[in-house]
Amino acid sequence: MTALLSADIVFGASMPKYYLPLGLQDPDPFKMFDKNKEMVVLNDKPWNIEAQAHLLDDKVTPNTAMFIRNNGLIPDDPDTASWTLAIDGESAKEQKSYTLQELKSKFKTHTYQLTLECGGNGRSEFDPPAKGNQWTIGAVSCAKWTGVRLRDVLEDVGVKPDAVYIGYHAADKHLSQNPDKEPISRGAPMAKAMQEETLLAFQMNGADIPLAHGYPLRLVAGGWPASVSGKWLNRISIRNKVHDGAKMESPSYRVPCNPVAPGEKVKDEDMCIIESMPVKSLITYPKSGAMLKEGQSLNIRGHAWAGELEVAQMEYSIDFGATWKDCPIERPANRLAWQHFSARINFPKKGYYEIWAKATDSQGVSQPMLLPAWNPKGYLNNACHRIAVKIG
Amino acid sequence: MSEQNKFWKSSRRIYRFLIVVCVLALVSGIVIFYLNHDDIDSDENGEKQYTTFSDDDPNRIENGIHVRTGLTDAPGLQETVANCTSCHSAKLVMQNRMSAERWHATIRWMQETQNLWPLGANEAIIVNYLTTNYPPKNKGRRETLVGVDWYELK
Numbered sequence: 001m002t003a004l005l006s007a008d009i010v011f012g013a014s015m016p017k018y019y020l021p022l023g024l025q026d027p028d029p030f031k032m033f034d035k036n037k038e039m040v041v042l043n044d045k046p047w048n049i050e051a052q053a054h055l056l057d058d059k060v061t062p063n064t065a066m067f068i069r070n071n072g073l074i075p076d077d078p079d080t081a082s083w084t085l086a087i088d089g090e091s092a093k094e095q096k097s098y099t100l101q102e103l104k105s106k107f108k109t110h111t112y113q114l115t116l117e118c119g120g121n122g123r124s125e126f127d128p129p130a131k132g133n134q135w136t137i138g139a140v141s142c143a144k145w146t147g148v149r150l151r152d153v154l155e156d157v158g159v160k161p162d163a164v165y166i167g168y169h170a171a172d173k174h175l176s177q178n179p180d181k182e183p184i185s186r187g188a189p190m191a192k193a194m195q196e197e198t199l200l201a202f203q204m205n206g207a208d209i210p211l212a213h214g215y216p217l218r219l220v221a222g223g224w225p226a227s228v229s230g231k232w233l234n235r236i237s238i239r240n241k242v243h244d245g246a247k248m249e250s251p252s253y254r255v256p257c258n259p260v261a262p263g264e265k266v267k268d269e270d271m272c273i274i275e276s277m278p279v280k281s282l283i284t285y286p287k288s289g290a291m292l293k294e295g296q297s298l299n300i301r302g303h304a305w306a307g308e309l310e311v312a313q314m315e316y317s318i319d320f321g322a323t324w325k326d327c328p329i330e331r332p333a334n335r336l337a338w339q340h341f342s343a344r345i346n347f348p349k350k351g352y353y354e355i356w357a358k359a360t361d362s363q364g365v366s367q368p369m370l371l372p373a374w375n376p377k378g379y380l381n382n383a384c385h386r387i388a389v390k391i392g
Numbered sequence: 393m394s395e396q397n398k399f400w401k402s403s404r405r406i407y408r409f410l411i412v413v414c415v416l417a418l419v420s421g422i423v424i425f426y427l428n429h430d431d432i433d434s435d436e437n438g439e440k441q442y443t444t445f446s447d448d449d450p451n452r453i454e455n456g457i458h459v460r461t462g463l464t465d466a467p468g469l470q471e472t473v474a475n476c477t478s479c480h481s482a483k484l485v486m487q488n489r490m491s492a493e494r495w496h497a498t499i500r501w502m503q504e505t506q507n508l509w510p511l512g513a514n515e516a517i518i519v520n521y522l523t524t525n526y527p528p529k530n531k532g533r534r535e536t537l538v539g540v541d542w543y544e545l546k
Contacts, residue, residue, distance in 0.1 A: 045481040124487075127531035131498055134487040175479045176507035288537070290545035298545070354537065370533040388540045 033212045036064045042133045046070035046175060046183075047212065051138035053385065054287035056303070059333075059340060060113060060205060061141040068212050069118050069139060071247065072172040072183025075232050080216045085153075085200065089167070089237035093158025100202060100216060106156070107148035112197045113337035114222030115142045115305045116229055117277050119253050122381025125371055128263045130378025137282060137385060142303065142338040145220045147201030150236075151194045159190070159238055166193045167243030168219050168230035185245025186253065187237075188221055188228050192275070197222055197336050200233065222336030223307040225253055225274050225379075242273070255375040262374035271376075276307030279367055280382040281314065281341070281359040288387035298345045298389065304329060304359035305338040313360040314341040318353050321369050321384075329359075350392030356384045462486065468521025471514045479506065489528045495519045 029049060030037050036055050042048040047070050055065040086097045098106070118139035123130055154166070167187035174181035192198060199220045201209065209215040214231030221228045227247065237243070247253060254271035281304035292298060304311040314329040327343035347353060360366040367384045451470075452459045461473055461482035476485050490498065496519060502508035511518065 041483070042487065043481045043483045045479075125531060125535065127533070128491075129489055129528060129531070131488050131490060131494070133484065174507075178507055181507070286545055287541075287543075289540045289542045291542055292545055383534065386537065388537050390542065 033068060034063055034210065035066075035068075039065070039067075040136075040138065042135065046072055047074070048133045050135055051141075052287075053137055053282050053284055053302075053387070055284075056138070056140070056282060057284040057301070059142075059303075061143045062205065063143075063210050063213070066141040066143060066213065067118065067139045069133070069226060070172070070183075070212070071227075072174050074212060075171040075173065078171060078211075078216055078232065083216055083234070085217060085233060086235040087153065087157045087238065088235065090240040091160040091163035091238040093160055096157045098153070103148055103153070103200060103217075104202065107152045109146060109148060110196075110199065111144055111146040111203075112199065112222065112335075113142055113144050113333045114197060114199075114220050115140065115277075115336060115338045116220070116222065116226040117141075117280070117305070119225030119227060119274050119277070119379045120377070122383065123378035125381055125383065126374060126378040127371070128374075130376060132378065139226075140280075140282070140305075142305070143204050144206065145199055145201040145218075146203035146206070147199040147218075147220070149196065150198045150200050150219065151196070153200060154193065154236075154238065157238070160240070162240045163190050163238050164241055165189055165239045165243045167237045167239055167245045167248070168233055169235035169237070169245070170230050171232040171234050182246045184227060184230070184247045185243070186227050186230065186248055187239070187243040187245065188224065189242075189275075192221055192224065192228075195221075197334070223276055223305075225277060227253055248273075251377050253379070254377070255373070255379055259373050260375070264374075266376055274379060276309070277305075278372070278380055278382040279306040279309070279311060279359050279361040279365055280304065280385075281311070281357045281367065282385050283355060283357050283387050286387070286389075289389075290387075291390045292347075292392075294350050294392040296391075298347075299342065300345060300355060300357075300387075301340065301342040302357060302385075303338040303340055304357075306359065306361035308336070309361040309363060310335075311339050311359045312362045312364075315358045315360075316343055316345070317356045317358070318345060318347065320354065321356060324358065347389075347391045351390070353389045353391065354386045355389060356386045358384050464525045466521060466525050468517045468524075471517045472521050475509075475511055475514060475518060479508070485522070486526060489526050490522070491528050492519050492523050495522055 029041055035049060038055055039049050039051055042050060047068050049068040051065045051067055080100055083100050084097045088095045118135060120132055121135045121139035122137060123132060124134035124136050165187055167185055169185050172183050174183045201218045201220045202216060204213060209218055217233045219230045219233055250268035250271040253274050255274060256266045257270055257272040260266055281302060283300055283302040285301045304314055310332060311329055314327050315324040316327055317324045327341050330340045332339045358367050367382050369384050371381060371383050450460050453465045456465045458465055458469055461477050463469055463472060463482050499515060
């Protein structure tokens with residue numbers, strides 16, 4: 001590497017292992033972000049990249065298959081030694097600031113596997129179409145996140161009884177390059193902020209969080225739209241009202257409070273903030289398009305998740321929903337982690353089949369086979385996933 | 393051995409290899425340069441003919457596609473490239489298949505919240521380009537699975 005630059009890298013030995021000096025940065029997103037070549041780039045400014053179902057087969061999602069959803073521009077080379085997290089806001093008893101080292105040493109560290117799904121995952125299927133990145137099915141992940149509980153930090157600062165919401169602020173830059181604009185500054189109600197599993201994370205899958213996923217500090221709130229899990233975090237405000245940062249306003253990350261007809265116009269004040277994500281599942285093996293010999297049985301597997309809830313039942317159909325068969329669903333590794341299912345399927349005769357998967361949550365709510373309620377921004381598509389199979 | 397030493401030692405190995413590669417590249421570069429030079433000079437009309445494009449040409453069109461952005465070459469392309477690809481990727485434009493009414497509303501939203509400048513007379517040209525080349529498509533409540541990549545599973 002030093003030879004390529006025709007200069008000695010003086011502090012080469014202390015350079016992070018996978019860091020590429022600016023002079024050598026490659027525009028190839030797969031190399032730059034260490035992603036599987038089969039990931040699909042939806043947008044390169046800002047970067048938005050999704051997985052395909054078969055890439056998500058691992059029980060714990062590796063970085064290589066983790067979707068990237070950015071609203072703004074990734075900060076350049078964050079300096080971790082000087083990085084601080086400030087806590088402020090109307091409902092903070094005082095203003096405090098912590099270095100990363102202070103967060104790590106002062107508070108107990110916890111690790112959870114947490115499902116993060118983009119609110120707009122599945123948007124491409126809505127009709128009439130909704131604007132924005134046309135995610136298909138791959139904007140979901142379930143990695144292991146390690147960090148301190150947001151609750152512990154908030155309690156250390158002191159929360160006034162009138163606190164309603166927390167809002168995050170981060171180091172990413174607005175696409176217009178206007179320094180006064182934040183690309184995204186969302187948050188969560190106090191109840192979600194105070195959950196055991198809501199973390200200020202500094203590790204993903206046992207290593208530093210990759211830059212595209214929020215290095216060096218990320219809020220992780222599993223089961224809610226992934227936009228709640230702010231990346232490159234440098235400040236949290238404890239608010240005495242619903243946070244009013246960028247993309248908290250209607251219609252961002254909101255759906256009609258009451259159901260509407262497809263294509264209907266909805267007033268801003270009639271849109272409600274999305275909280276828990278709905279029940280959903282994904283067949284991650286085999287990849288769609290498998291051709292089998294007559295009489296050959298097929299083992300399928302995948303994951304199911306249900307936002308704040310647990311998946312209670314998993315079924316599949318090979319006859320377009322005319323009949324459904326139960327299949328085993330494992331308990332989650334912890335609350336808010338996705339669960340794994342598997343089944344062995346025998347096909348009655350030659351021909352074209354689709355395998356449809358349907359999860360049901362602990363409150364008896366199932367995935368629809370058709371698109372769920374249309375909404376102007378194309379959020380919350382949890383329609384059954386299906387793969388195509390040919391026999392004979 | 394210290395970390396610095398180890399790093400230096402491993403770098404030295406790469407240096408040696410790269411010096412050989414560089415020398416080879418230089419020699420073949422000179423040869424290719426002269427060969428190409430001859431081709432250009434020996435043209436029948438005695439005029440220099442350049443057939444290759446510069447990769448840096450921001451307006452290059454190939455097979456009806458504007459290479460830099462991937463947008464379709466059609467009336468309104470230049471206005472669309474100039475106004476719609478400086479903040480976000482053209483990929484975002486192409487994925488969205490909206491009606492004229494919704495494009496106008498989206499432009500208003502970008503002007504109100506995302507610092508998009510006034511488009512003036514270009515707005516009609518851009519919206520016409522978008523609705524002509526990226527028209528809305530009816531998908532119904534669930535589409536047929538298409539583009540299945542078939543493979544044998546043992």
